[in-house]
Amino acid sequence: MAVDALDTRILRLLIEQPRTSVREYARILSIARGTLQARIDRLERDGVITATGPVLSPAALGHPVLAFVHLEVTQGHLDEVGEALAEVPEIVEAFSTTGGGDLLARVVARDNGHLEDVIQQLIQLPGVVRTRTEVALRERVPHRLLPLVESVGRATGAGSRK
Incomplete structure (x- = not known):
């Protein structure tokens, strides 16, 4: 599934501000709430977004x-x-x-x-x-996907301009 520039902006917000409302995301992105919700639904349906919810720390749960x-x-x-x-x-x-x-x-x-x-x-x-x-002695690169999302978004955006 192709992730375009708007999808990349949406995913960035979901990663960086996970507790924000859909209405606020739409305001930040300057798009209609319905457009945003349709994009999020498609990203979920296509398996790009696989879960929502808190990211837990095993160390904070007593398992360092x-x-x-x-x-x-x-x-x-x-x-x-x-x-x-x-x-x-x-x-x-x-x-x-x-x-x-x-x-x-x-x-x-x-x-x-x-x-x-x-x-x-x-x-x-x-x-x-x-x-x-x-x-494992020390975490050097924490789990992250935003750099990948941005890379895919750039590649898709560059390919669509040709």
């Missing part, structure tokens, strides 16, 4: 330790292991991957001892052959 756990899985058991990972509350994300492992899980924990307990729980899952853990 962040680790990436690579899991090697017995062939044919990827779906079952993925479903089992979804039952572990300390796993905040998990992805199928290529390379040295089959799954990569982002895991949060209260402390290193708790992280070890979570890893031991993962090792016990049927279909998990081995794990490899990397503990």
Whole structure:
């Protein structure tokens, strides 16, 4: 789906001012509220906007330790292991991957001892052959999408002027 210059401006506002009303967004952008709502609805329908709501901090919830756990899985058991990972509350994300492992899980924990307990729980899952853990020391680039949105918007805008 193409994201044009107006979509980019809308997404920037949604990212930078998430608690603002649709009416206020329309005023800031100098467009009709109906136009804005139609654009937001299309962005949601097309999967560009996938969620709304607060972004939570695991550290503020008492889980300051962040680790990436690579899991090697017995062939044919990827779906079952993925479903089992979804039952572990300390796993905040998990992805199928290529390379040295089959799954990569982002895991949060209260402390290193708790992280070890979570890893031991993962090792016990049927279909998990081995794990490899990397503990994050410091966040260098926080999760962000605005630079990507702006890049896509620039590319689309440049392409439409030709």
